[in-house]
Amino acid sequence: DIQMTQSPSSLSASVGDRVTISCQASHDISNYLNWYQQKPGRAPKLLIYDASNLETGVPSRFSGSGSGTDFTFTISGLQPEDVATYYCQHFDNLPPYTFGQGTQLDI
Amino acid sequence: QVQLVQSGAEVKKPGASVMLSCKTSGYMFATYYMDWVRQAPGQRLEWMGTINAGGGGTSYAQKFQGRVTMTRDTSTRTHYLEMTSLKFEDTAVYYCARAVRGLGIWSYWGQGTQVTVSS
Numbered sequence: 001d002i003q004m005t006q007s008p009s010s011l012s013a014s015v016g017d018r019v020t021i022s023c024q025a026s027h028d029i030s031n032y033l034n035w036y037q038q039k040p041g042r043a044p045k046l047l048i049y050d051a052s053n054l055e056t057g058v059p060s061r062f063s064g065s066g067s068g069t070d071f072t073f074t075i076s077g078l079q080p081e082d083v084a085t086y087y088c089q090h091f092d093n094l095p096p097y098t099f100g101q102g103t104q105l106d107i
Numbered sequence: 108q109v110q111l112v113q114s115g116a117e118v119k120k121p122g123a124s125v126m127l128s129c130k131t132s133g134y135m136f137a138t139y140y141m142d143w144v145r146q147a148p149g150q151r152l153e154w155m156g157t158i159n160a161g162g163g164g165t166s167y168a169q170k171f172q173g174r175v176t177m178t179r180d181t182s183t184r185t186h187y188l189e190m191t192s193l194k195f196e197d198t199a200v201y202y203c204a205r206a207v208r209g210l211g212i213w214s215y216w217g218q219g220t221q222v223t224v225s226s
Binding site for chain 2: 100
């Protein structure tokens with residue numbers, strides 16, 4: 001199975017900051033990577049798919065980049081409502097689909 | 108609009124079985140796969156498996172093979188997840204999730220069902 005490793009596990013930032021989260025895959029996954037936001041007691045919400053595509057309705061301050069084994073998720077201009085845990089997730093032709101361990105973001 | 112409404116919380120004893128449901132609306136039921144993802148307390152999300160709503164074919168994560176069965180009822184537009192031989196570590200929130208842009212890209216999620224395994 002492909003292992004996904006996120007860093008950092010947690011971070012604290014201020015409103016307006018640029019925040020970056022990294023995700024590393026144990027094998028080349030091309031651009032088969034998604035990013036989700038999960039708030040306490042809620043289901044995950046898809047933000048970025050195919051490594052860099054913004055899901056419909058998601059604010060443009062969220063972005064993603066990378067391919068192969070190294071990926072980056074960025075929030076440009078942190079807002080109070082962005083407090084959440086963020087997960088990367090790989091998907092390719094062969095399940096299982098696996099998630100990173102999550103990054104808890106606080107303000 | 109697409110809706111996935113899951114059944115209510117369950118409390119089970121170790122060794123018991125549980126069946127969860129995910130009732131859908133707002134889209135062509137047979138066109139889309141449905142996946143199940145769970146999250147144990149303080150743990151990462153974990154993909155359990157998927158079912159083809161049209162043909163009923165399934166694919167399970169190796170960890171759950173033999174203990175999990177995914178089925179669907181096309182007449183009621185409802186998906187089911189049955190898990191047997193429950194263990195304490197199966198305590199988790201279980202989500203159904205449906206893709207839009209391709210397999211494994213989940214745009215729609217149920218609200219989650221809490222399953223607690225306790226003696």
